[in-house]
Amino acid sequence: MPSPEPIPGVRGLIIPIGGAEDKVSDRRILRNFADACGGEQARLVVIPTASELDSTGGRYVDVFRHLHVKQVDVLDITERSQAEDLHAVAILERSTGIFFTGGNQLRLSTILGGTAVAQSVRRCNARGAHVAGTSAGAAFVSEHMIAYGREGATPIAGQVTLCPGLGLTNRVIVDQHFRQRDRLGRLMTALAYNPFAIGLGLDEDTAAFIAADNQITVVGAGGITVVDVSDLAYSSMARVSEGEPVQLIGVRLHILTDGATYRLDSREATPGERA
Amino acid sequence: MPSPEPIPGVRGLIIPIGGAEDKVSDRRILRNFADACGGEQARLVVIPTASELDSTGGRYVDVFRHLHVKQVDVLDITERSQAEDLHAVAILERSTGIFFTGGNQLRLSTILGGTAVAQSVRRCNARGAHVAGTSAGAAFVSEHMIAYGREGATPIAGQVTLCPGLGLTNRVIVDQHFRQRDRLGRLMTALAYNPFAIGLGLDEDTAAFIAADNQITVVGAGGITVVDVSDLAYSSMARVSEGEPVQLIGVRLHILTDGATYRLDSREATPGERA
Numbered sequence A, B: 001m002p003s004p005e006p007i008p009g010v011r012g013l014i015i016p017i018g019g020a021e022d023k024v025s026d027r028r029i030l031r032n033f034a035d036a037c038g039g040e041q042a043r044l045v046v047i048p049t050a051s052e053l054d055s056t057g058g059r060y061v062d063v064f065r066h067l068h069v070k071q072v073d074v075l076d077i078t079e080r081s082q083a084e085d086l087h088a089v090a091i092l093e094r095s096t097g098i099f100f101t102g103g104n105q106l107r108l109s110t111i112l113g114g115t116a117v118a119q120s121v122r123r124c125n126a127r128g129a130h131v132a133g134t135s136a137g138a139a140f141v142s143e144h145m146i147a148y149g150r151e152g153a154t155p156i157a158g159q160v161t162l163c164p165g166l167g168l169t170n171r172v173i174v175d176q177h178f179r180q181r182d183r184l185g186r187l188m189t190a191l192a193y194n195p196f197a198i199g200l201g202l203d204e205d206t207a208a209f210i211a212a213d214n215q216i217t218v219v220g221a222g223g224i225t226v227v228d229v230s231d232l233a234y235s236s237m238a239r240v241s242e243g244e245p246v247q248l249i250g251v252r253l254h255i256l257t258d259g260a261t262y263r264l265d266s267r268e269a270t271p272g273e274r275a
Helices: A028-036 A056-066 A080-084 A086-093 A105-112 A116-127 A136-140 A184-193 B028-036 B056-066 B080-084 B086-093 B105-112 B116-127 B136-140 B184-193
Strands: A014-017 A043-047 A071-074 A097-100 A130-134 A144-149 A160-164 A172-175 A198-202 A206-210 A215-220 A224-228 A252-256 A261-263 A268-270 B014-017 B043-047 B071-074 B097-100 B130-134 B144-149 B160-164 B172-175 B198-202 B206-210 B215-220 B223-228 B252-257 B261-263 B268-270
Touching (some): A014 A028, A014 A136, A028 A097, A028 A206, A080 A105, A080 A116, A116 A130, A130 A136, A160 A184, A198 A206, B014 B028, B014 B198, B028 B056, B028 B130, B028 B215, B043 B056, B056 B071, B080 B086, B130 B136, B136 B144, B136 B172, B184 B223, B198 B206, B215 B223
Parallel strands (some): A043 A071, A043 A097, A097 A130, A172 A198, B043 B071, B097 B130, B172 B198
Antiparallel strands (some): A014 A206, A144 A160, A224 A252, A261 A268, B198 B223
């Protein structure tokens, strides 16, 4: 049974989702998120800023209501001035869970970056509220966000553009729709710039539940490709020009599915019992 | 008179330098750095990893010796395995100042990122050691580093590639050789992705001395262009495609010279007495 209230002083879950999560049948990812936030007693806030469709926020309200959550608010923020609104901050401050929808991640960073709402989401996560994001929302949660990139399996210098995200963690760089859009090359490029971060390539309908102790648990129908370049024996990244292929020797990959875990601190993967 | 020892528990100065700093006549920037680190009693460490020239480290040793610093070590790290060396870490841990030379910032991030040496530099700065970097070294000190970019005065979407840097602060994005290489456009592009950071465009022979209270003091012969996009009335960044010009309404600029100060927390600039 999940606790109905976050534990004070312990960072809440950070939950990037690879996009296209099941909203109609089992709804495993959204159900796990809602349960972690307190189930019926959860106080959820949906932020549909990434989307240009008016219907996106309401669609998630319906899904969470079907999962028996009684209180779901939508913060319909489409410009920076609205993200300074103290009423919006008050709604966030009493939430147990915050959900960023998909759309365009540059709408999230350009509209919310540095505002009172962004600062409040960071505070909420630090005090224990769980923060999930799907697709563009998944890209946004970490400190280093992929803004643009090209498709393909191998790394090309300059193939990917990173920019600052919300910054709930700087330990991972997230890419979404991973298998569906052939994004291994751009994720390896992003990591090769600076090997300190771990890459998480999230397939659709698949989520990484990142706990306060930096243990990740995989939930969903697809896989998570964990890319660890910390022990590269060789990298040509600093030698090649933009547009040239990058040589990398010693990339470590794990493909993890439902129930598997990965520890960001020790870089150890464990297969799940459900695997 | 600067204190001969850093004050424990207070972050040391973070000093990005715009490149081509005076090394032969007045040497104002390097002298101010050496004095802050303890002058004759300073224990300096030069890290020439950005440079592919063997002579770069020795050149700075000579400059600092001319400035009467008795102890200057060079950590000649050219591959990742050397950056895990415990002897190198021991030298860093007793230093009062650390200096990153110029070269290629992707050599710094790809060779040092996530290693024991990078972690040690972060710890040293947190306990009070001062960390300076020139040109590539200046780009590296912050959490968000410009890896590549195109020249020109106006912003173009995708014109600049950011990647993770050393991460001593995430409050600024630094660009160097600023006036000399016409880089305002790429710095504005980098900031427009997420308006939370402040842009510092550093002319050559010009440095930003960033104190623990986030007050910046300008030292040197050129100017620092401070770019603040936090109050943008309009940004088209999330709407345009890569390669298209970006519309920004309400960018705030300050051009500051020697002795001027800027407070990152309140975003206030003050002209210097020497101006």
